[in-house]
Amino acid sequence: MHEELIAQAQAWLTEDPDPETRTELARLIDAEDHTELAARFSGTLQFGTAGLRGELGAGPMRMNRSVVIRAAAGLAAYLKKQGQAGGLVVIGYDARHKSHDFAQDTAAVMTGAGLRAAVLPRPLPTPVLAFAIRHLGAVAGVEVTASHNPPRDNGYKVYLGDGSQIVPPADIDIAAEIAAVPSLTTVRRPTEGWDTLDDSVLDAYLARTDAVLSEGSPRTARTVYTAMHGVGKDVLLAAFARAGFPAPVLVAEQADPDPEFPTVAFPNPEEPGAMDLAFATARACETAPDLIIANDPDADRCAVAVQDGTDWRMLRGDEVGALLAAHLVRRGVTGTFAESIVSSSLLGRIAGKAGLPHVETLTGFKWIARAEGLRYGYEEALGYCVDPDGVRDKDGITAALLVTELASQLKEEGRTLLDLLDDLAVEHGLHATDQLSVRVEDLSLIAAAMRRLREQPPTELAGLPITRTDDLTKGTAELPPTDGLRYTLDGARVIVRPSGTEPKLKCYLEVVVPVGSHDDLPAARAKATALLESIKRDLSTAAGI
Numbered sequence: 001m002h003e004e005l006i007a008q009a010q011a012w013l014t015e016d017p018d019p020e021t022r023t024e025l026a027r028l029i030d031a032e033d034h035t036e037l038a039a040r041f042s043g044t045l046q047f048g049t050a051g052l053r054g055e056l057g058a059g060p061m062r063m064n065r066s067v068v069i070r071a072a073a074g075l076a077a078y079l080k081k082q083g084q085a086g087g088l089v090v091i092g093y094d095a096r097h098k099s100h101d102f103a104q105d106t107a108a109v110m111t112g113a114g115l116r117a118a119v120l121p122r123p124l125p126t127p128v129l130a131f132a133i134r135h136l137g138a139v140a141g142v143e144v145t146a147s148h149n150p151p152r153d154n155g156y157k158v159y160l161g162d163g164s165q166i167v168p169p170a171d172i173d174i175a176a177e178i179a180a181v182p183s184l185t186t187v188r189r190p191t192e193g194w195d196t197l198d199d200s201v202l203d204a205y206l207a208r209t210d211a212v213l214s215e216g217s218p219r220t221a222r223t224v225y226t227a228m229h230g231v232g233k234d235v236l237l238a239a240f241a242r243a244g245f246p247a248p249v250l251v252a253e254q255a256d257p258d259p260e261f262p263t264v265a266f267p268n269p270e271e272p273g274a275m276d277l278a279f280a281t282a283r284a285c286e287t288a289p290d291l292i293i294a295n296d297p298d299a300d301r302c303a304v305a306v307q308d309g310t311d312w313r314m315l316r317g318d319e320v321g322a323l324l325a326a327h328l329v330r331r332g333v334t335g336t337f338a339e340s341i342v343s344s345s346l347l348g349r350i351a352g353k354a355g356l357p358h359v360e361t362l363t364g365f366k367w368i369a370r371a372e373g374l375r376y377g378y379e380e381a382l383g384y385c386v387d388p389d390g391v392r393d394k395d396g397i398t399a400a401l402l403v404t405e406l407a408s409q410l411k412e413e414g415r416t417l418l419d420l421l422d423d424l425a426v427e428h429g430l431h432a433t434d435q436l437s438v439r440v441e442d443l444s445l446i447a448a449a450m451r452r453l454r455e456q457p458p459t460e461l462a463g464l465p466i467t468r469t470d471d472l473t474k475g476t477a478e479l480p481p482t483d484g485l486r487y488t489l490d491g492a493r494v495i496v497r498p499s500g501t502e503p504k505l506k507c508y509l510e511v512v513v514p515v516g517s518h519d520d521l522p523a524a525r526a527k528a529t530a531l532l533e534s535i536k537r538d539l540s541t542a543a544g545i
Contacts (some may be wrong), residue, residue: 074178087139092129101516112188125299190319230297
C-alpha cells in the first residue's frame with residue numbers, strides 16, 4: 001500500500017511544472033510521510049458549488065499548477081466538443097497566492113488547444129470577469145479565486161458564454177474531460193499567443209455601474225469601506241467617484257491586497273471579528289458615517305453595517321436583500337425577483353405585493369442567475385445581483401452603489417435603513433433569520449449528521465410541530481435534486497445542507513412573527529430571538545452536532 005502511494009506521488013512529481021510544489025512533494029516522499037501523502041492522493045478535487053476550490057499544495061487533492069492545467073485542458077476539450085473551437089475564453093484572477101500563475105497556465109492551455117484566450121490586466125473583482133464574458137462575446141470565462149476562504153486556499157470558477165457559472169450537466173461533462181487527460185505531457189502549453197487585456201473592459205464595466213442608480217437621485221450618504229485585504233478598493237472607489245458619492249473613508253489596514261489576510265481569521269465579513277476594524281474606523285470618524293460597506297476579497301459580495309443605538313451592527317444578508325428589493329420596487333422596476341431557497345421568504349412577500357414574479361432556486365448564483373426574466377436576485381450569504389443585464393452573478397460593487405443610493409434617499413427624508421426595515425416588518429411581518437454553521441476537520445461528520453436527521457427525523461423544533469419535511473435529494477417540481485433537508489413549521493422554516501465551498505454543515509433558520517404596529521416591534525423581536533435560539537438548540541441535538 002505504501003509502495004503504491006509513493007509510486008503515485010513520484011509519478012505526479014515527474015510531471016509537476018512548479019518548483020515550489022515539486023520541492024514540497026519531494027520532501028514528503030523523502031520523509032515517507034504516508035499520512036500526508038495519503039491525504040493529498042486520496043482522490044482528486046471535485047467541482048462543487050463554484051468549480052474547484054481547495055488548499056494550496058502538491059498533489060491531486062490540493063490546488064496547484066498541475067491541477068489547474070488539467071482543469072483547463074478538460075474545459076478546453078469540453079468547449080471544442082460543444083462546437084466552440086476557436087472561441088474566446090476570458091480569464092480573471094484575484095490577488096491570492098498563485099492566482100496569477102494559474103491564470104497564465106489557463107491562457108496557455110486554451111491557446112494550445114486552439115481557442116483564443118484573453119487575461120484581465122491585473123487582479124480585479126470577480127464581477128468584472130463575469131461582465132467581460134458577455135461584453136466580449138466569449139464562449140467561457142475562468143476566475144481564479146477562493147473568494148472569502150482562508151489564506152491557504154485558492155479556487156477555479158468556471159462560467160459559460162451566457163456569463164453564468166456552470167451547472168449540471170456541464171460541470172459533470174467538464175469533470176469527465178478533466179479525468180480523461182492522460183498526462184500533463186499531452187497538454188500543449190505555448191509560452192505566448194494570448195492577449196492581455198487593457199483597461200477598456202474595466203472602463204466598460206464602470207460605465208455600466210452608472211445604470212444601477214436613478215438619474216438625479218440623492219448621493220449624500222457617507223461610507224466607511226473595507227476591501228478585506230482583497231481586490232475591491234480601486235474599482236469601488238472609481239464607481240463611487242463616477243456616481244458622485246462622497247469618497248468612502250478607507251479601513252487603512254485592510255485596503256490593499258494581501259494574500260496573507262493578516263488582520264482577520266477568515267476574510268469573510270460574516271465571520272466573527274472580521275468587521276471589527278471597520279467598526280473602529282467608523283467610530284473614529286469626525287463626521288459620523290451613514291453606513292459601512294465591506295466587500296469580500298474578490299468583491300462579489302457586499303456587507304453593510306449601520307449604527308444601531310450607540311454602536312454599529314452588521315445587517316444580515318436577508319435584511320440587505322429585502323432593503324434592496326424594497327428600493328427597486330419603489331423605483332418601479334419590473335421583472336422577476338429571485339432568491340435561493342435558504343434566503344428569507346420576505347422577498348416573496350415584497351414581490352407579491354408589488355405584483356412581480358418571484359422565484360426560489362437552489363443555493364448559489366449559478367442557479368439564481370438563470371431565473372427567467374431576472375431583474376433582481378440575492379442570497380443570504382451577502383450576494384446581490386442588481387444589474388443582471390450587465391453581470392449575471394453576484395456583484396459587490398453595484399450592490400454597494402445601490403444600497404448607498406438607498407441610504408442617501410432615506411437620509412434626505414430624515415430616516416435610516418433601520419427605519420425602512422421596521423416599516424417592512426409592520427407591512428409583511430417580522431422575518432427574522434439566523435444560521436447554525438458548524439465547521440469540521442472531518443467531512444464524515446457532516447455526512448453522519450445528515451444521515452442522522454434522515455433516519456431519526458425531528459417531529460418538532462422549539463415546541464413548534466414540523467408540518468412538512470422535504471428531502472431535497474429527491475428534487476421538487478421547481479428544484480433539481482440537491483443534498484439538503486427542508487422543514488416547514490408553523491411560523492418558521494429550517495433548511496439543513498452541507499456547504500458547497502467549505503467544510504461546513506449549514507442550517508438556515510427563519511421565523512415569521514406578525515406585527516400589528518411599530519409599537520409591537522420590540523416584543524416581536526424578543527419573541528423571534530427566543531424562538532431562533534430554541535430552534536438552534538433543538539436542531540443541534542437532533543443532528544448530533
